[in-house]
Amino acid sequence: MSGTSTPMNWIANIDQVVRGYETSGKGLVHGLQKDAIQNSWGHKEDTENGTGWSVKFELISNDLGTFLLIQDIGTKGMTGPNLSTDEINKYNNDLNPDYRLARFSSMNYSGGNDGAGLFGRGKLLFNAASSNYSYIYETITKEDGNRANWKWIEGKDLRMEKQALEGEGAKKIIREKVGIEPISEQGSRIIIINPKDEIVTAIKDGTFLRDIEETWWRIVSKYDAKITVAFDGQIYKADIPAMYKDALESKRGWKSWKKHSISSGYKNVKSLGLFVSDQLLPEELEGIYVYRKDMKVGVVKIDDVPQAIRGKYFGFVEVDETWEEELAEIENVEHYGFNTRKRAYQSLKNLVNTEHRYFMDYLGLGPKKQNRDELLQKEFEEVSNELGKIFDELDINFDGTGETEKPVEVVWDGVNFPTESNVVKKGDLVEDIYFKIKNNSGAQQKVSWELYVECDDNVVLKINKDSLNVSEGKEERLGPFDFMVHSPLIPQKKHYVKLKIQLDSTKKIFVKEMPFYYETKPYKRPLQNFNLRNINLIFPNDSNRVNPNEEITDLKYLIKNNLSTTAYISFHLTTHNAEERNSPRVEDLYMDKSIIIPPNGEKIINCPNILFDSSKYQVIGEKGTVEIRASISATRDFDMYEISEELCRYSRIFVNYNKDGGNGFQLFEEFHLVEEKDGEKRKSYLTGDQRGWEFNLNIVHPVYINLEHDETRRKDYIHDEMLKQIVMALLKIDNSTLFTKYIDENLNIDDLSNIEIVELINRVFDAITFDRYKGEVHYG
Structure with missing residues (x-):
């Protein structure tokens, strides 16, 4: 053979491409069908529905050898002028997208199609699929007749005819080198000479067809696309995988979650489907995948697939054109995945995971509340530590550690509710209430105490009260006390058993409380x-x-x-x-x-x-x-x-x-989830004191519900609410250090009006939030 040469170690280059498909993709066989079909689907005449389009893979053998024919019909063919290699090089990587013949002939261009192909590596796959790195390509377009060329390796160089043959010359080369008739319909055909054994085996044992069905079932489902594999006189048509068919029709125990036109706040999802079976799926059919321009590309990582459905779960997601363009920019060159750190992928991952959680809740497989609580516990600690660093840098201490201990300590020492929870009903007896009073002061203390039940800030039941002298360093245990649940306690309400302690020496009052629920469920769950x-x-x-x-x-x-x-x-x-x-x-x-x-x-x-x-x-x-x-x-x-x-x-x-x-301390000693459905409409609030602040997050607030399944927005929300309560804690202990260090070192908060204090709080909040987010703002 004669022809022009492209100097390079092309065998090494081709082998490198194959390794890329083996590492990032699913190997040569899978990559061959994927690239061949995506190149053809992108050239289809009917760009809306693919009417009249088809691809046929046919394995033949004759006296000239074994050949794999890949022919499409209903495409535009390899359009554009028949440029020589010298003329192509003069374009300096700026060929018109419609110059498809020239683009296919050069190694420096992708196919210039409207499909999923981006990088032009598929052309090297055709070389790689051949035992001697050789293939022929032929085409017919509306404007031109038959044209053909071939590429082969000679030594280490990739060689081809300097210009595609035309007309009878193109037909002759097909007859002479392959022993078959040239194509006669508009479209193109790739002829792989002496395909590798692994490809021949995959075609004959059905693997090749299954790979096509797994990758391209969306175009079969949506457009009734025709893709066939032929060998030994038999033709096999690609179909939707049988298990997927059942899933789409919700047959044989399949459960589905289908959405269309989802607005993410970023860009739009055109279609999403999630499906769960009661039987294990073949490994290649598992997972939630992005389909870009109808081709299966990369998996979307799901954060929390329940054990019960692992191996039984698959899905697809298709996005709008602008989102597809952004995904294309971060797609790997083999079309099997994305740069997962980029915003286009992360936004899609968050959306799909949100829909996944809704689906799991629908199936009754959503995360147990305990697991949700553990996740929030972790996030509370992460955010608290993040804020703690800010206060460490400012050297602000708001937890009260290092101060002298309380002169009198009071702790509950037991209570016996009628059930294992603190939910009670009318007629129940709450008994064995004990508490301890310890005197830490250097002198005897006279202590007055009162035990009662409170609801909605009103005392509804008085249990007992008394006074006693507690010697220096001594501890007194008092009880047992009990009460019957009846009127005037209020059904369907949260109540508190409260213990009020007053020191006669200082008139200082301490209050301990213990919640219980009268014929209603707990609002607050530790x-x-x-x-x-x-x-x-x-x-x-x-x-x-x-x-x-x-x-x-x-x-x-x-x-x-x-x-x-x-x-x-x-x-x-x-x-x-x-x-x-x-x-x-x-x-x-x-x-x-x-x-x-x-x-x-x-x-x-x-x-x-x-x-x-x-x-x-x-x-x-x-x-x-x-x-x-x-x-x-x-x-x-x-x-x-x-x-x-x-x-x-x-x-x-x-x-x-x-x-x-x-100061090095955790900002909050305890974190609580609360449900304030019918009570106060706060997003969060602060309890405890400087010896142990407690952060309470209202998980039924409409704002939280709207974002709880979006990890990024949820953490931002927790951060803002936690910061708000930190500022509140500082105000409670008359600590203005934050304001003087962040706003004005000469500031005296006692000189400010209420309006000025509110303005000051807003300024500090905005300043800290600005510092956290600066450099991370996204536009568009």
Whole structure:
């Protein structure tokens, strides 16, 4: 053969393309059918419906060899002038998209079609499919007769005729080299010479046809497109995979979720379908895929597929033209996936995951509330830590740690509800209510107390009241008390058992509360059955700095048992090197395995002082961060817990060892989900005090419901609500540091009017939010 040469190590180049399909795609066989059909579908005459379009793959053998013929009908053919290779090169990569013959003849262009092809690598696949890297192509267009050319490897060079043959010359080369008649209808045909054994085998064992059906079933379904595979005198027509057919028609146990014209707030989805079977799918039919210009491209990652339907779930999503264009820009060159970090993909992923969750809820397979609560717990901590860094940098402390302990501590020490929850009905007896009063002051304290039930801020039942003298350092346990559920308690309402304590010496009042629900479901569900938080410690310095051989003193923790059963608990206190990954343990400080907390009870743990012995903490280095970690676990099996099982997230305090820094504390000790359907219409609110603030998020607020399935928007919402409550906490403890550091160091908040304070809060909120989002704003 003669012809023009394109100097390059083309065998290595072709092998590299094949490796790309094996790595990013599904291999040579799958890639061959995919690229061949997408190139043809993009050239179809009827661009709307593909009427009259078809593709035929035919494997033949004769005296001249074995050939794979790939012929399309109903396409425009390889249009444009018959340019020589020299003339093509003069265009300097700027060929008219309609110059399809020239574009196909050159390796520097994609097909210039309206389909899914983008990069022109499919032409090398035709070489790769041949045992000797050779193929012939022929075409007929409206304006021109038969034209043909061929590409083959000679040495390491890719060779071809300098210009396509025309008319009888084109027909002659087909007859002489392939031993068949040239095409006679408008369209094109690729003839792969001596196809590789893996391709021949795939055609004969049905794999090739199944690959076509898996990739192109959408055009078969939507346009009744005709794609056939022929060999040994038999013709097989591609169809919708049988399991997909049943799914589309909701037969044989299939469940479906179909949507059209979904507006995402970004761009629009044209069509989406999600389908679940009660039987396992073949692996190649699993997953939710993007179909760009009707071709199956890349998978959409679903974050939380229930175990019950794994391997039984598939779907498709098709987007509008502008979204398709953006996806095309981030698609890999083999057409099997996307750059998943880009906004075009992430926006689509979020939308599909939202629809997935709606579908799961519809099927009764949605995430359990516990799983949802665990997810929100994680997000609360992430956002709280993010905000904590801001306050660390500003050196603002709003949690009250480091202050002297309360002169009198009051804790619940048990209550017995008639059921395992704190929901009661008329006639129930709530009994065995106990509480403890401890005097931490340096003198005897006279304490007055009152126990009562409150609903809607009104006292509806008085249980008992009295006064007593509590000696210095002593603890008194009072009870049992009980009450019957009846009028004047109000059905279908949330109530509180409240304990009011007043010190005669200072007239200071403390109030403890315990909620219960009278013939209604709880509004407030703790994220955990147990809560553990630090309630007191004293640093040796004004900040959270601890120098070598100094001590942290008066360290106390509060454990709450939110169960209606007795808890058997081990408390463990350790320190960790926060400078290293995974925070390795430095020292075991204290353990108490004897803790028993009655139902709905509390217990204060008094810990020994922590001495930062320089010989032990030299692992931190000259200076660094130490984490004080408290954790609780079960000492025996009880309720749902097994022995040694952790009962809740651990409590952490960060100490600056031999260095200065921020306060290092978690902003909130507890996080709660609340349902304020019929009560106040707040998005969130703050409870607790400076010794342990609690963040409460209203999960039935319409704004939250509208965005709860969008991870990005949900986190932004939590951030804004949490920031709002942080500002509220600072105001509650008369701490204006945030305003002076962020707005005006000479500011005196006491001199401001109510309107000026509101304006000040808005300015701080906007400033912090601006700093968080700057550099991340997207337009368009």
